[in-house]
Amino acid sequence: DLFASLEQEPFKIKGLDIYPIKPTTERISTAASKQAKLQAGWIMYPIADGSYEIKLPDIQYELNGVIRYSIPIPAFSVSVQALPAYVPPTLPVGKLTIEQRYADRLINTNTLGYWKLTLKGDGIPAQWLPAVLRQIKSNDDIRYSPVTSERSNTAGVNGMQSQVLHTVPLKALSNGTLDLPALRVQYFDPADGRLKTLAIEKQNNIYALSYFWRIIxxxxxxxxxxxxxxxxxxxxxxxxxxxxxxxxxxxxxxxxxxxxxxxxxxxxxxxxxxxxxxxxxxxxxxxxxxxxxxxxxxxxxxxxxxxxxxxxxxxxxxxxxxxxxxxxxxxxxxxxxx
Incomplete structure (x- = not known):
């Protein structure tokens, strides 16, 4: 039915992070009839190895705001293998990308500018994305202020997509080119079983000028x-x-x-x-x-x-x-x- 939807209850299992997939209704029209494809479910992200007995809650079939059916899902077992010994336990597992951008290429000295860093994970929850802020430290030319971070997870039928947006306020203390630090992050790619490194090279294309030198x-x-x-x-x-x-x-x-x-x-x-x-x-x-x-x-x-x-x-x-x-x-x- 085109007006039907699915509902699922949240649940927890020790050793697994579980994210409900938002139910979707996909309309399928044919020459003979109009049908709908209903999808719902959960994404499970194991945080410890071992065997797990999974008993999922029933899926509720709802039509016109009324639950018409309760669909039970049989219990099943999942075996989670440990990562190789050379992979640190805090290393994210999945695919990772990192991007950066600047609010302005030319900033005033002693005035806040903003450096934005975006980490995106494919199959990695936002809380497991790597920490890059510890690589950013103030020096004689740049002073960094407390960072604002926004995390989001999107669980869909095609997997988990996550993002962390770090807004890094910075203040130039002298005139000239600002040397932003190089950043390195690592992750484990389960597709080929390898450690991979992403890098943002040292940036020196942001410039700072005081009002006096701007006038000059x-x-x-x-x-x-x-x-x-x-x-x-x-x-x-x-x-x-x-x-x-x-x-x-x-x-x-x-x-x-x-x-x-x-x-x-x-x-x-x-x-x-x-x-x-x-x-x-x-x-x-x-x-x-x-x-x-x-x-x-x-x-x-x-x-x-x-x-x-x-x-x-x-x-x-x-x-x-x-x-x-x-x-x-x-x-x-x-x-x-x-």
Whole structure:
């Protein structure tokens, strides 16, 4: 019945820790009918070897809040073998995992921070999980406060799952990196009959800074940020100004009507490149060629320009000459950028 459930009574047996499994109802629907799978029981964790006669309480079948049946369970015997002699009696038997996390990676000195350690057991009750807190001790850099521990057991049809959460308050006594201790825990794995060790290596990725040093660091970072932004602004302005001057020079060359009108454009290019003022055409071309590696046909164009500018005649420019000169200048700059 979908509305039925099972109930079981708690009981005790000396030498065994007994944990009731919370009753569950699993609905199973088929094409023909709707059914339910009811489960209940106990998990027994032996704490001493020997033979045990087990007499379980009756299972109660309850429907609509009324006990309809009492299901007896036959008595049975259990033989518990002792662990190997090399296994300490307090060592947990089962599977174990350990995890850690921090509330903050950066804490203030003389202010509480929190280190959380979680031990999880598979087949191990919480009270049998290993003690790790004795490995945590205060020193000149860290002071530990009393620990808060939360233990829980979950007994289910698939076995016992347990957990212990340790919240470790700590206070940094000095600035710098905090070295949290390495932790080691052992357990006996019955699946392969071996002692196993879990380790959390020494941690040094938590940092402590007093308010004074935080302010100093913020001031330094603020100064560096200001200088970086100022440099970026100046760099961007220089790039913008250089581009503007080069565009003006290209426009002036394209609009030149005489040969000598090209000369001011070369001065604009020199200004954009941060070259010296009042360069001769040959000196300008030497700097240009060293940076842009101009084509050979630009040599003759610059030579003709130099002759025209240093003569007393300002000849009208041949449009083909002007366009070819502009093309060589533009091509050289594009090649340099690529």
């Amino acid at each position: 660091v913020l001031l330094i970072l603020g100064g560096l940020l200001y200088k970086s932004l100022k440099w970026l602004k100046e760099f961007g302005h220089k790039k913008w100004l250089k581009r503007k001057l080069l565009m003006q020079a290209m426009h002036q060359i394209g609009q030149a009507r005489t040969v000598c009108e090209i000369r001011p454009a070369l001065n604009l290019i020199a200004l954009a490149e941060n070259w010296p003022d009042n360069l001769s055409i040959s000196a300008w071309y030497c700097l240009w060629n060293s940076k842009y590696r101009a084509q050979e046909d630009l040599d003759s164009l610059v030579a003709n320009l130099s002759l025209a500018c240093y003569s007393n005649r300002d000849m009208k420019i041949d449009p083909e000459y002007r366009n070819h000169f502009l093309l060589c200048i533009t091509k050289a700059m594009i090649t340099r950028r690529s």
